Amino acid sequence: MIHIQNTLPKKPELLAPGGDIEKLKTAVEYGADAVYVGGEGFNLRMGAPDITLEEINEATTWIHNRGKKIYITLNIFARNYHIRSIRPYLEKLAEIPVDAVIISDPGIFFMVREIAPHIPIHLSTQANTTNGKSVEFWYQQGIQRIILARELTLGEIQEITENSRAETEVFIHGAMCMSYSGRCLLSSFMTNRHANLGDCSHACRWQYTLKEEKRPNETYPIVEDESGTFILSSRDLCMIQHIPELVRAGITAWKIEGRMKSQYYAAVVTRIYREALDRYFADPDNYIYDERWLSELEKVSHREYGTGFFFGNQGYNSQTTHPGNSYIKEYDYLGTVHNVLSEDTAEVLVKNRISGNTSVEIMGKRLNEDFSQVLMDIRNEQNEPIETANAGQKVLVKVSRPVRKYFMLRKYG
Template sequence: MGTMTKPQYKGKRYRLDKPELLAPAGNLEKLKFAVHYGADAVYIGGQKYGLRSGADNFSFEEMREGVEFAKKYGAKVFVATNIYAHNEDIAGIEEYLRNLYEAGIAAIIVADPAIVDTARRLVPGLEVHLSTQQSTLNWQAVSFWKEEGLPRVVLGRETSLEEIAEIKKHVDIEIESFIHGAMCSSYSGRCVLSNHFTDRDSNRGGCCQSCRWKYDLFEDGRPEGTWVSEEDQAEAAPPQHLLPGVTQLPLHQPEDNPFTMGSKDLCMLESIPDLIEVGIDSFKIEGRMKSIHYVATVVNAYRKAIDSYMADPENYVLKPEWLEELHKAANRPLNTGFFYDTPDHEDHIYEPEEKAAPYDFAGLVLEYDAQSGMALVQQRNHFKPGQEVEFFGPDNTFFKQIVGELWDEAGNPLDAARHPLQKVRMKVDQPVAYFDMMRKRK
């Protein structure tokens, strides 16, 4: 994973209020991990009207359970209701919004003015937050939405820190910004590549992420086996059609790679002071489709950084291990998006081969007996005696150890934890707690 050089923000700074840490939750289990590892709020998708049809998404019953769990930690649950609706999508929206309110949802995230208007009239007790899909980038647009009664605007990812400071100067409203995760190669999601290639509407929840496919450039009319040089490319007139039996061939040498249209991922962990001092009210992490390990690790790193800064702003120092934790959850190169400057060619991903995250989520701690030092661990990936694993958790748990003997719940010895969700007992070198995670290097 690439390293970043932290830019400097030299603009206006407004306040030191503690921001909300808002985490993604693609299903109920991810919601519980996000909250347990430090999220102040989570955003989820229902089974309609959201932009992540590939996520598990929540039934109303699961929403109610998620809300009750979040309340125990003082956290809130928001629902993304951010499609651009066609006429056929509007049918049923009123009943859906009532059900969200009755489930205890704190706010909905909306892009379409029709849904904004319906929600404000029908369920005034349900907060409406303006989605980043509206591409709101300036203070006058933010002011307009405030006058419409919205308490929060999720700014477009294209907004810089200087622009955010200007917005905060002119409009007293909550500002939410994405601070970590994948970046859209289009303009705040306004893309129809998915529609064109797969007939899946990206603005109605069906994006196939075609910008991250591998692409190549071909010239029509070249016989098979002929590589096209740059000189030939300059001189050749494009053929009007393919001749029978003629193959399309790539315009590069055999050793060259195809390309993607993907962007490096956003990461603002090194810029926590700037984000807080410029006045951003909610720090949003992208990733409802990401794994439990990813969500817990990223939330935990930002939670520690935010809390550390708020406890002592003058002496705050970013700990290298927080950034190292992010690298264990994902292996994509990182940048700072549009916060400091407009991204350029250095912020594009040129290597088409995506490397998997270097660690697997191997087990979840269910119980720990301090007297015996034994833990009951639920298997999430195969592990066995002799392997090195890491334990980590939200309460500063972190240590490495070699897996020793394993036993099943009845006390029978095991040569490995082979089965999904299998419960095994093992001795741990240091105290652990419920919901601590165990991971192993791939």
């Protein structure tokens, strides 16, 4: 009798947000296979620190030396003035060996093909690709990878992936948008900040009340709660408890949202999905979910977690935050190990105020490297004892166990 073995899909690429140079390096140090960063003025995160062409060149060399990849986001819905200004940018970008650009606008797509035909192109989730025929259309135009719409179920994603010649990518963690794959006009109407040009004010996450025309001085909560309502505010996506289902869908790349989030966020989220992914592929038949993974993801600033549309539209309560619930932030990010001076001394770049005699957690690049201790001795760069250190300072601290560069310090509350 011939035994037919079910083949395991190829291990997906873990793609993390870059933001600036340090965040980009942090994501790679904590396990990302690739990073995505914003092209100056042409991406959908105007509030994020864009990375210059010189920095992209530097980062590309650094990343390629480590066998990783870098993608540049150029995914605004362009106006005429963008089209005029993007040409010189693309001409310079074409000289840098980046691994792909991410676009959503057909006009920018044509310009990339004209000016930098050697650069692979990925189609942004903003293009709202929801079916296999659309995937095939874009593939025939020369698009290598499709970042699928966030509204698809796992079943739909698997069907598309199994029948597609293009690579596929999906978001598996991070902020969600109440509008269709992010194509929102609410911010433009209310604040003149255009979400589709990268300047969203997140008006959907404000608290709203109801006014009746003849009672202009009276307001009524849309949901009867003293804290108002977040009727338009979506939960954050978190798929850490569903690694096997994601693997079986055959997706090429798993994407973590968060170019406007902190270096600490990139580290925590990337290392947890890295560990879960590696554990699954090491022994799929005996894979066991680790409850510590979700606990760790709770230690970054986030909204209530949910699974988005992966398991279908499960209704209002599964997609929106409850009234009164805003961002959950129980841990403070204190700093990053900038240099290791000896087995028991580290130089730390301070991100938030650090005081002596404080209980802290020191977070490694893997869960088994974490440990807790009290910071008994803090010294400035001149090796003089100090009681507190503020953001931007470099300080020397004694550590109870060996640490490595990019390890992080945090504390509860």
